[in-house]
Amino acid sequence: MPTIVVHVMPKPEILDPQGKAVGNALPRLGFEGFASVRQGKRFELTVDGDVTEEILDKAREAAETMLSNPVIEDVVAVEVVDS
Amino acid sequence: MTRIGVVTFPGTLDDRDAARAVRVAGAESVNLFHTDHSLQDVDAVVLPGGFSYGDYLRAGAISRFSPIMEQVVDAANGGMPVLGICNGFQVLTEVHLLPGSMIKNNHLHFLCRDQVLRVENNDTAWTNAYDLGEEITIPLKNQDGQYVADEHTLDALEAEGRVAFRYVGGNPNGSRRDIAGVTNERGNVVGLMPHPEHAVEPGFGPDSREGGRSGTDGIGFFASAINALLTPA
Numbered sequence: 001m002p003t004i005v006v007h008v009m010p011k012p013e014i015l016d017p018q019g020k021a022v023g024n025a026l027p028r029l030g031f032e033g034f035a036s037v038r039q040g041k042r043f044e045l046t047v048d049g050d051v052t053e054e055i056l057d058k059a060r061e062a063a064e065t066m067l068s069n070p071v072i073e074d075v076v077a078v079e080v081v082d083s
Numbered sequence: 084m085t086r087i088g089v090v091t092f093p094g095t096l097d098d099r100d101a102a103r104a105v106r107v108a109g110a111e112s113v114n115l116f117h118t119d120h121s122l123q124d125v126d127a128v129v130l131p132g133g134f135s136y137g138d139y140l141r142a143g144a145i146s147r148f149s150p151i152m153e154q155v156v157d158a159a160n161g162g163m164p165v166l167g168i169c170n171g172f173q174v175l176t177e178v179h180l181l182p183g184s185m186i187k188n189n190h191l192h193f194l195c196r197d198q199v200l201r202v203e204n205n206d207t208a209w210t211n212a213y214d215l216g217e218e219i220t221i222p223l224k225n226q227d228g229q230y231v232a233d234e235h236t237l238d239a240l241e242a243e244g245r246v247a248f249r250y251v252g253g254n255p256n257g258s259r260r261d262i263a264g265v266t267n268e269r270g271n272v273v274g275l276m277p278h279p280e281h282a283v284e285p286g287f288g289p290d291s292r293e294g295g296r297s298g299t300d301g302i303g304f305f306a307s308a309i310n311a312l313l314t315p316a
Contacts, residue, residue: 010186014231015257017187066148069141069177071184072231 002051004059007077008068009040040076043067051080085110085309088125090155090171092117092146096133097168097280104280105129108305117149127164127208127308128155130171132225132278142185142227143173152178164208164308165272169225172264172274181265181274182240183232188225189257197289197298198223198277199251200263204244207270208311212303218251219300220289223277230258230265230276240265248275271311279304 010016016038023037045059056078063075087105089112091098102112113125117135122128136145146152152174159165159180167175175181188194199220202213213219232240237259240246248264256276264275279301282288288298 013233014186015189017189017191017229017257021191066144067140069144069184071176071182071233072186 002047003081004045004047004051004056005077005079005081006043006045006059006063006067006075007040008043008063008073009076010038011072011074014072040073041067056080085127085312086113086123086125087111087127087129087305087308088113088115088122089129089131090115090117090151091131092133092135092149092170092174094133094135094137095131095170097131097278098133100278101129101131101168101280104283104301104305107283108302108309110305110309115151117146117151119151120154122151122154122158126312128158128166129280130155130165130167130174131280132169132171135170135174138170138227141173141177143170143175143177146170146174147178156180159267159272162269162271164311166209166304166308167272167274168278168280169228169276172276173227175272175274180272181267182236183230183259183262183265185227185276186229186231187227188229188255193224193226194228194255195222195224196255197221198255198263200248200275200277201251203246203249204266204270206244207247207266207273207307209273209304209307210247210266211310212307219303220291220298221277221279221282221301222289223255225256225276228256228258228276230256230262232259237262243268247273248277 019038105112249261282301291298
């Protein structure tokens with residue numbers, strides 16, 4: 001079934017406490033070489049039938065109004081993937 | 084008698100304490116449910132703390148779409164006193180009645196302690212019983228308590244006197260400019276992370292100079308709303 005994937009990330013100017021904690025843990029576990037980590041969210045919206053422009057618009061609207069909070073987050077991508 | 088509604092969402096924890104605080108202050112408490120389409124003629128509304136919808140998506144993000152919130156937003160825009168405590172504050176920011184948002188505490192831990200706050204604005208429906216600059220102690224308990232907003236919004240809040248409370252004695256969660264609570268322009272909608280409803284009865288509140296658990300500094304929130312309703316601006 002076709003799936004619309006929405007990626008949401010904390011805004012660059014917002015300190016991301018979870019990403020920072022993960023970033024601090026990486027070298028402790030031997031994963032060296034990463035300057036920083038930011039943690040975001042991925043939503044998979046499965047569609048019954050074809051992904052029309054209309055349903056894609058709805059997904060974009062949901063991404064901006066519900067799946068993300070524009071005060072602290074950016075919607076970085078809304079894309080269609082077949083699975 | 085003044086009627087103050089207390090809203091219960093799925094996952095709300097502090098509705099009973101909030102309702103009791105309303106009664107201790109001398110008003111009638113009215114239980115409101117998230118699926119209700121009516122505010123039952125209440126004079127004011129409290130959105131209590133907890134973990135509505137398990138904080139899924141973002142704290143308060145799903146509750147804000149519940150039927151009762153349409154009524155709360157209309158009433159707030161009409162001037163009704165609305166108080167959001169902790170998760171209730173998060174709901175008020177998600178529904179855009181108050182600016183900013185809360186993210187995870189900067190130290191990532193759930194924090195529960197008695198917290199000193201300074202009253203920065205005593206000209207709101209929920210703070211008029213306090214003196215300007217008064218320091219009060221009420222419990223703080225949350226994981227997503229770090230208040231954030233962009234610099235422009237923070238400057239505007241400061242300039243307009245809309246910072247209602249600031250943390251004193253150390254910032255517990257990384258909140259911008261030590262902000263613990265804010266008000267809307269009109270002063271009828273107030274939100275804060277700490278819990279006034281847990282500091283209204285001797286024996287159950289924070290420690291104070293009078294003795295262990297004797298602190299009742301939170302009662303002023305509810306007394307303020309009753310004042311505001313009895314003497315409309």
